[in-house]
Amino acid sequence: MKICVIGCGAIGTTIARAVDEMPDIDTTYLTDRSQECATRLQERTRKVKYIPDIIPVLPEIRLVVEAASQDAARYYAPLTLSAGVDILLMSVGVFQDEEFQSDAFRLAKRKSAKIFIPSGAIGGVDALSAASLDIMDEVTLTTTKPPSAFGPSAYLESKGIVPADIRVRTEIFHGSAREAVKHFPQNINVAATISLAGIGFEKTMIRIVCDPQVKTNEHNLKAKGKFGELDVVTRNVPSPRNPKTSYLAALSAISAIKKIAGQTWVGI
Numbered sequence: 001m002k003i004c005v006i007g008c009g010a011i012g013t014t015i016a017r018a019v020d021e022m023p024d025i026d027t028t029y030l031t032d033r034s035q036e037c038a039t040r041l042q043e044r045t046r047k048v049k050y051i052p053d054i055i056p057v058l059p060e061i062r063l064v065v066e067a068a069s070q071d072a073a074r075y076y077a078p079l080t081l082s083a084g085v086d087i088l089l090m091s092v093g094v095f096q097d098e099e100f101q102s103d104a105f106r107l108a109k110r111k112s113a114k115i116f117i118p119s120g121a122i123g124g125v126d127a128l129s130a131a132s133l134d135i136m137d138e139v140t141l142t143t144t145k146p147p148s149a150f151g152p153s154a155y156l157e158s159k160g161i162v163p164a165d166i167r168v169r170t171e172i173f174h175g176s177a178r179e180a181v182k183h184f185p186q187n188i189n190v191a192a193t194i195s196l197a198g199i200g201f202e203k204t205m206i207r208i209v210c211d212p213q214v215k216t217n218e219h220n221l222k223a224k225g226k227f228g229e230l231d232v233v234t235r236n237v238p239s240p241r242n243p244k245t246s247y248l249a250a251l252s253a254i255s256a257i258k259k260i261a262g263q264t265w266v267g268i
């Protein structure tokens with residue numbers, strides 16, 4: 001099987017190296033706006049072939065893996081799905097745009113192509129997705145980060161909150177996932193993933209906590225419903241290649257590719 005990876009950053013590079021060890025995949029086409037980055041990765045791997053444009057290879061590939069940016073997802077998802085090819089998207093935050101979401105889901109159905117959204121940087125998405133098939137009372141994600149993880153934010157400024165001055169664990173936001181992705185774009189992928197897997201952007205609640213005692217980005221996913229209760233904590237270590245990306249996100253993409261290319265799926 002041949003695949004195409006968009007993006008040779010933290011996630012794309014980790015994926016390309018892992019695919020080198022996957023017997024079910026013989027070629028990894030790779031594109032990036034930076035040709036230099038893509039050709040450098042080609043030199044360091046066995047299966048990677050840099051391509052400036054994915055259109056000529058679409059007829060021969062089974063899966064496109066987007067690991068680049070929301071802009072890339074907006075361009076490559078319709079292009080890939082229109083060709084009837086499956087796509088795995090890491091820039092899940094793009095689905096907060098309801099029009100993009102419904103267009104992409106409709107196109108996938110019309111072309112019998114699949115959209116894969118890995119659990120990314122958070123655990124518990126499989127259980128949340130199953131539980132949400134019946135009545136759910138609540139889904140809440142509490143994300144806890146050290147002050148240094150918060151960049152300049154118009155929302156925090158308007159509330160008079162300066163993360164660097166926070167000395168004790170402090171809740172700095174509580175609201176719907178829809179509002180959270182607007183004010184805290186750094187959290188956008190995790191908030192979007194649990195909203196899509198569970199009860200949507202309006203009903204999913206997000207708490208953002210600044211804690212000077214923590215060193216990692218921590219996500220606590222809690223859900224209650226007819227199924228019972230879920231309480232999952234993920235303490236993420238940053239990717240060695242990009243401190244803004246959790247290492248688990250790249251591993252989750254690799255695990256998804258293994259499932260798609262292989263015969264056995266556990267925990268789907």
Ligand SMILES: NC(=O)c1ccc[n+]([C@@H]2O[C@H](COP(=O)([O-])OP(=O)(O)OC[C@H]3O[C@@H](n4cnc5c(N)ncnc54)[C@H](O)[C@@H]3O)[C@@H](O)[C@H]2O)c1
Binds near residue numbers: 121244
């Ligand atoms: N789903 C999750 O849980 C999760 C977790 C972490 C990151 N992400 C997302 O995954 C994506 C990749 O993350 P990363 O840490 O590897 O990023 P990165 O910044 O390390 O690398 C991104 C690469 O994509 C390339 N790129 C960006 N836009 C492009 C475009 N339009 N066309 C071609 N190339 C393009 C850049 O040149 C860069 O090399 C980001 O959108 C990030 O937000 C998702």
